[in-house]
Structure formats: C-alpha cells, structure tokens
Amino acid sequence: MSILTYWAFQMGCRGSKLLVLALLVHLLSVTGCTSPGQPGPLATGESTAKFVSRVLQEKPPDANEQTQEFAKDGQKLVQEGKWREALETYNAAIKSDSANPEWWYQAGRCQEKLGRLDLAEQSYRTALNLRADHAPSRHNLVMLMSNSGHREEATKMVEGWLVSNPRSSAAFAEDGWIYLQNGDLPRAQARLQQALAIDPNEPLALAQLGEVYEKMNRPDRALVLYERALVVRPDQPPLKEKVERLKKLGVGIPKPD
Numbered sequence: 001m002s003i004l005t006y007w008a009f010q011m012g013c014r015g016s017k018l019l020v021l022a023l024l025v026h027l028l029s030v031t032g033c034t035s036p037g038q039p040g041p042l043a044t045g046e047s048t049a050k051f052v053s054r055v056l057q058e059k060p061p062d063a064n065e066q067t068q069e070f071a072k073d074g075q076k077l078v079q080e081g082k083w084r085e086a087l088e089t090y091n092a093a094i095k096s097d098s099a100n101p102e103w104w105y106q107a108g109r110c111q112e113k114l115g116r117l118d119l120a121e122q123s124y125r126t127a128l129n130l131r132a133d134h135a136p137s138r139h140n141l142v143m144l145m146s147n148s149g150h151r152e153e154a155t156k157m158v159e160g161w162l163v164s165n166p167r168s169s170a171a172f173a174e175d176g177w178i179y180l181q182n183g184d185l186p187r188a189q190a191r192l193q194q195a196l197a198i199d200p201n202e203p204l205a206l207a208q209l210g211e212v213y214e215k216m217n218r219p220d221r222a223l224v225l226y227e228r229a230l231v232v233r234p235d236q237p238p239l240k241e242k243v244e245r246l247k248k249l250g251v252g253i254p255k256p257d
Contacts, residue, residue, distance in 0.1 A: 066096060067093075067097070070092065071102075074086050074093070074106055075235060078110075083113040084114060091107060093106075101128070101134045101137060102127075104126045105124065105127045105136050105137045108122075108137065112144065120144060121141065121144055125141065133168070138174060141154075142154045142174060142178075145157070154178070158178055162175050170202060172198065173205035173208060174204065176189075176195060177208050180208055180212060192205045192209040193209065196209070203232045203236075206226075206228050206232065210222040210224075210226045210242075219249070220251055220254040220255065221254050222242075223246045223247070226242050227243060
C-alpha cells in the first residue's frame, strides 16, 4: 500500500473520498511521488486522475491483522521486560481502537510495572467500563487497591460483583483470592472450587487454588493446577516461575490420598 493511502486511512477519511482525493492530489503536486523509492504518476506516465482512482481502490490495513500485530509485539516486549516500549505499543493500539478493553488492561499492566499506579487504576477502570466482565482488569484493579491500603473497598467491590453475577466463575475466583489474602484457607478453597465447578478452565481459580494447596503443604496438587492455568493463559510469568521452582524441588505427580 502507498504511504498516501495509509495517511488517508489513518486520518479517518474512508467515508469522505473527496477529502482523500484532495489530500492525494495536493501531496502529489508537491512531491511528485507516492512513497519512498517509488516514482509518482508524472514520472511513470500515469495520469494523476488514474493514479488517484487506483489508490482509492486499495484496501486499508485489515483491522484483525493490525490487532494481532499489536498483541504479538506487546506480548514479546512484556516477556522481555521492556515495559516502557510495551506501553508505547499498547498506547498505539488504544489510538487505533479505544473501545477494546484488552488494550486498556495491557496498558494498565505496563503502567503498574512502571510505578504509574494512578494511571494504571484509570486504565483498569476504563477497561471495566467498556466491558464489566473483563476479569483480568478487575483482578488487577482489586490487587492494586488491596496493595495500596484500600482492601476494604476492594472487598466490597468483589462482594457486589458476586451478588450481581452469581453464576460468574471469575467473581467466585476473585472472592477466593480475597479470602486467600486474608489467610482464610478453608473459605478460599471453597470459593475457588465453586469457581471451577462453574468453569473448569477459570485461570485465576486454577492459579489461586494451586497457591492454597501450596500453603496446605500439597505442592504436587499445586503444580498440576499451575500447569493447567498456564495452558489456559500462557502469558503468566510469575506462574511459570512457580512451576519451575516446584520442579526443581522434585515435585511430581500427586500421590493418592
């Protein structure tokens, strides 16, 4: 695709061909070329009118492909610990599609890692305003509030979520996380098992129930749950570290009770 088409698309001109046409004709008259290293219509003998007509028929960047590129680039940077660069990628994704809660969630993660806690909270809340059931954003928001001295407010938020969504595995998992943070292992275990009864692949419930079993001196069960959680959601570096740690300790298949 020519650079001029891309500019026109980025400017949101797809619905106004006259404006696109004016932009193209103006730039052509100034530069005489379409993109670096490519001759313009005057050099090739192609008339400006034909060139503009051809360019307007070219397809703009595919939205799905663009989304996949942002996700791929951002994930790679996160895995490398390049949080600032990852944030730039997700900010670009937000400019491309500000209604996608995943971009706000990922931006919040980066902001939190960079110590920009107020911005991170805003990003998580924006994600939840766009999609109230975006569980990763809610979990990170609850953790952020709990760690910044607002655990009571976070607990009330989770309780309200559970009341309004009594069949939500994510809500049960979040409530289990709260009990785990308070050191109440029996209630945490019960809540997390309730979550898995609704959805056996609930990633937070799998990971947190694994932690409960670790605290109950059952690392074998914990390892199984951690590995299941990673199958469901591979992008969890702390969980991968737990798996590696347990394997180095020689933890294996759970023994029969």
